[in-house]
Amino acid sequence: MKFGRPDLGFMKWRWKPKECDLPLFDPYKFLEIVRGKRMAFVGDSVSRNHVQSLICLLSRVEHPEDDSQQDFNFQRWKYKTYNFTIATFWTTHLVRAEETETGPAGPNSFYNLYLDEPDPTWASQIVEFDYIIISSGQWFFRPLFLFDKQKRIGCLYCYIPGVRNVGAHFAYRRALRTTFKTILGLENFKGEVFLRTFAPSHFEDGEWDKGGNCLKTRPYRYIVHPTL
Incomplete structure (x- = not known):
């Protein structure tokens, strides 16, 4: 697998939620x-x-x-055998995004984010699916120019005089709102929509593009600390 792990120890572990039982898949x-049925996964590399x-x-x-x-x-x-289809739709921000020439190229390049416009790569094809699993988040912590109705309303990490600097959660919330509004507005859509919650970064000794890595091969143990 292209993005697989270097070890196989994880094959001997299973998820065990705290205080409840999770049956085997x-x-x-x-x-x-x-x-x-048809199932669509809409999002980034986590999806x-x-x-x-x-x-x-x-x-x-x-x-x-x-x-x-x-x-x-x-x-x-x-x-x-089951007439079942799985599909993936790659989208960085769920809404329409355009990489700009502002700032350095690569992972720190700026994107124009149109918060009121869904990404057409998924929005134009999603009506045929019975289940939609949405997953996105990490891309909202990169430099962004934010637009609403074609008007720039703020930015993230731009530090330009006169441009309001907003938090990543503002853009993420607006993008999710547009995504759900788009799906619910589809006349012939009869399926179900699930949101996979945001996955936090787990890199150590640097970011993913600056030498960071995830070297853990065993889960953290649940430790009860004594009260004083």
């Missing part, structure tokens, strides 16, 4: 539930990881047919 039961994990879990039952159009960011897989 049953791929047979899952595929029966979604028989004849892509989610898809890869699901396909891995379902491989005990069936290996899907890759029905993609030669585009790594927009892929489709078909489980023919």
Whole structure:
């Protein structure tokens, strides 16, 4: 797997929520539930990881047919026995975003973010799906110029005189609002929408693009500290 881990120890662990029980994932039961359905994952690389994990879990039952159009960011897989389709729609901010020539190139380059306009790469195709899983967040902590109705209303990390500097959560909240409003406004959409909550950064000794890495191979232990 292109973005896989270097170790295999994680295969011996399972999620165990605190104070409740999480039954083992049953791929047979899952595929029966979604028989004849279509499921879309909309978001960034975290969303892509989610898809890869699901396909891995379902491989005990069936290996899907890759029905993609030669585009790594927009892929489709078909489980023919169950007539079930999984699709991915890559989008950095959920709303329309354009990389600008302002500032340095690379991960710190500025984006123009149109908070009231959904990203057409997913918005134009999502009506056909029965389940939509939305996942995004990390890209909102990069330099941004924010627009509403084609008018610049603020920025993030721009420090330009006269331009209001707003927090990342402002842009994230507005983008989610536009996303849900767009989906709910689709005349023929009858599916269900799920939001995968924001995943915090887990890099150590630097950011992901500055030598940072995630070297943990075992989960943290739950420790009860004595009260004084």
